[in-house]
Amino acid sequence: MTVPATFVIDAPGDAARAAELRRVKLLATLVLAATFALFLAAKALQPMHPAFGFAAAFCEAATIGGLADWYAVVALFRRPLGLPIPHTAIIQGNQHRIADKLGEFIEQHFLEAAPVDAKLRQIDFGSFIADWLRDRKRSEDLARFALRLLPEAVAATENSGLMTFVSRRITSxxxxxxxxxxxxxxxxxxxxxxxxxxxxxxxxxxxxxxxxxxxxxxxxxxxxxxxxxxxxxxxxxxxxxxxxxxxxxxxxxxxxxxxxxxxxxxxxxxxxxxxxxxxxxxxxxxxxxxxxxxxxxxxxELADLARHIWANARSFFERSASGETQVLQQHLVRMFMAAGEALAGDAEMRAEINQGLVAVLRTVVAEQKSGVSTFISDQVKSWDMGQLISLIEINIGCDLQYIRFNGSLIGGLAGLVLYTLEYLLRLL
Incomplete structure (x- = not known):
């Protein structure tokens, strides 16, 4: 059973955005309540003066527009008032279809050969490698990493029978x-x-x-x-x-x-x-x-000499990995830094490295883009949609709430226009 991926709302600014969202939601709800209250008051006072009719028409339409947009915003993420109304909780109900289409969209529009090739050619891999190697600390880290792997590589070589195979091949x-x-x-x-x-x-x-x-x-x-x-x-x-x-x-x-x-x-x-x-x-x-x-x-004697040389080399590798001797590490650091300096001064070599890496990465992307699409699709399908929707609301919820304000205003203006036309027709 796949455990849904969870989202922790703790990014910088998330708390402030959540507080702003609550404030805007409350304000939109208060506007809706105010238009409804003004509609009732204007309707009651309409016999006293015709102007209250215009106010009642504006508030009535504003209330309806606000309710409609509230329903639309809520239905996008969840079921309004928890009722099983069809075509609500749209994102949750279409999670799998959205996941498949998102993966397909990325595969077709982001991982196509032309844009991938163009983006890869903008990257100067050779200069990056040269600068990376010329940095002494990075070269020291790389040397330590290589030395830590060396004893395991030697042991794996001995246990796998590779040494016997190599010695036989050399003799042959x-x-x-x-x-x-x-x-x-x-x-x-x-x-x-x-x-x-x-x-x-x-x-x-x-x-x-x-x-x-x-x-x-x-x-x-x-x-x-x-x-x-x-x-x-x-x-x-x-x-x-x-x-x-x-x-x-x-x-x-x-x-x-x-x-x-x-x-x-x-x-x-x-x-x-x-x-x-x-x-x-x-x-x-x-x-x-x-x-x-x-x-x-x-x-x-020749076989004994080969075994003796290998044993001494293995002991030297182990002492180098444990830090008992720094000779090999210092040599590797100097070698890496010298390679970086040489690469920095060789524009032709950097161009060849860039060309080679572009060709390799382009092939890898072309061969694996369907896998990337499937991975993205599977990830989206595994998301906890409740938490994801909360995350989306925190980041774009304020803009969605302003739709409710716009709905009330536009609805009210539309209602006012219609009531005005009706009023003029009655005068004719």
Whole structure:
């Protein structure tokens, strides 16, 4: 069962308007009583002088006009004297029909595409959003609101199985990526920019540094001694050979590093480009890279790392929502305010936002206007008409009561005119 909606008469000025309505009602009733009393008195005094006949005619018609308008005003809202007279209490008796017609009227004349579109285009949504975001307090409120929702969103994400779905989708997408052409393209761009020559210089420096270390030279010397005849070992040929090898290598490395056009660099270019070509076209390279990719994604350490990162992120979100840390909130506030400043200075972006929101809201209104009409109709049908009528009377009742004054005056003048015509006809 639907509970009728109630109206509380407590708006500013309602009490004063109610008191004024009572005063005007009393005055209109007193005018009606006065015209009736004067009619009786004039009728009684009419034999004494013909002028009382004119007064009686005016008062009689004024009384009738006042009664008729009183009946009309009362019948609009309720039954006069509580009597079940047909075609009275018009508003109450037609509540459902009025509700349906009101909803239909609003749908047809207020929610049509043309006026809705024209009104929406008058609103600068982009500037409103920009001004709203640039206000620090509003951005802080928005950041706090977002942070309060964040832990619940995280919990809902975990409970709904969305994380499992997302992780599976990410893994599936990574598995579907063909890394060989991607790596070949990256290396080709690397070579095209000449950055591989810097890598060559680093390699030469590293090899030179390794060769000149005492441990490396001792190891090379030991290898040479194992291969030399015994006679040469006596003359310490191993030391001589090691020194010559290291000196020659160092000179070669220095020569290559100092000469950008050294033939070795060109050979290195050809070697790298040959490797890049094989990487992009040789199926065996692609199989090896895919194998490495599968092994990496299957590693339990990777899953443990993902869980650890998610747990830390969730803990950070919870501490941010509880106010334990202000880092995320301050970052969000700065981000919102920066977005507002950027939007305020970008007229093109504001125009796009306005156009987009107009299109969206226009579609929403077009799709929901019948629902709005039904909602309005249902609301009017659920109103407590007794209280609603009291509210209407408080706001427009004084004007309706003045109809009674006008009825008495016009009725009296009409009666006076008719009596005058009758009097003149009798004289003829």
């Amino acid at each position: 997408q990574l598995m579907s990526i063909d890394l060989a052409p991607l790596a070949a393209g990256t290396l080709r761009a690397f070579v095209k920019e000449g950055r591989h020559q810097g890598l060559l210089d680093d390699i030469l420096r590293a090899v030179h540094a390794s060769l000149t270390q005492a441990e490396t030279m001792a190891m090379i010397r030991e290898k040479i001694r194992d291969e030399l005849p015994t006679l040469l070992k006596l003359y310490r040929a191993d030391r001589f050979l090691v020194n010559k090898i290291v000196a020659s290598a160092s000179a070669f490395f220095e020569e290559v590093r100092n000469d950008p056009a050294h033939p070795f660099r060109g050979e290195f270019d050809r070697m790298v480009l040959s490797f890049v070509d094989r990487l992009g076209t040789d199926p065996s390279y692609a199989d090896r890279i895919d194998g490495l990719k599968r092994d990496l994604l299957a590693r339990p």
